[in-house]
Amino acid sequence: MVKRRTLTQAKVLATANQLIETKGITGLTIRDLALVLDVRPQSIYNYVDSLSDLLDQVGLQFVQTVKDQLTEKIADVTGDDALMAFAQEFRSACLNHRGLAPVLLDLNDNLKIPRTRAAMVNLYQAMFTPLQLNDAARVENTLYRSTLFGFIIQEIGGFFTMSKAELDSRFTKTMQLAIDQTHLPAEK
Secondary structure (H helix, E strand, O other), X not given: OOOHXXXXXXXXXXXXXXXXXXXXXXXXXXXXXXXXXXXXXHHHOOOOOOHHHHHHHHHHHHHHXXXXXXXXXXXXXXXXXXXXXXXXXXXXXXXXXXXXXXXXXXXXHHHXXXXXXXXXXXXXXXXXXXXXXXXXXOHHHHHHHHHHHHHHHHHXXXXXXXXXXXXXXXXXXXXXXXXXXXXXXXXX
């Protein structure tokens, strides 16, 4: 057994993150986490209040990481290039962390992660507003977001039966169609 003093919140969250990547977010249990950490399940509760709290803490870390990556990726680009860069980076985050992708794609309360949900809403508002994709006025903005989320959900769900190169090309073409629709009509 690991002595309690060697167990830290960072270690608990990192191990939970690893388990989520292999078992999925709904496959994580306190018992499995304790087994991997070689501690009693009760020891985990020194760092989290519940399984939902654990998922919320892991989710918050993930959202912050994605936010930092997105911010860096679109910092020096504007217009259509920013929209495509956002889409590519968001897709990459979901594909590289399939176990945590539901945190980014599923904003309902099934996971009981209210702080992560609030952080995601804030992330989307922070990212979409400068890209002029907020909900304020235009249906085209919803088209872009729906296209992005829908494509990724289908991809993670295994709905496509093409090579990675073909899938990458399909994603880029699909997002370009959505981006083309986000342009404001020319003033008369």
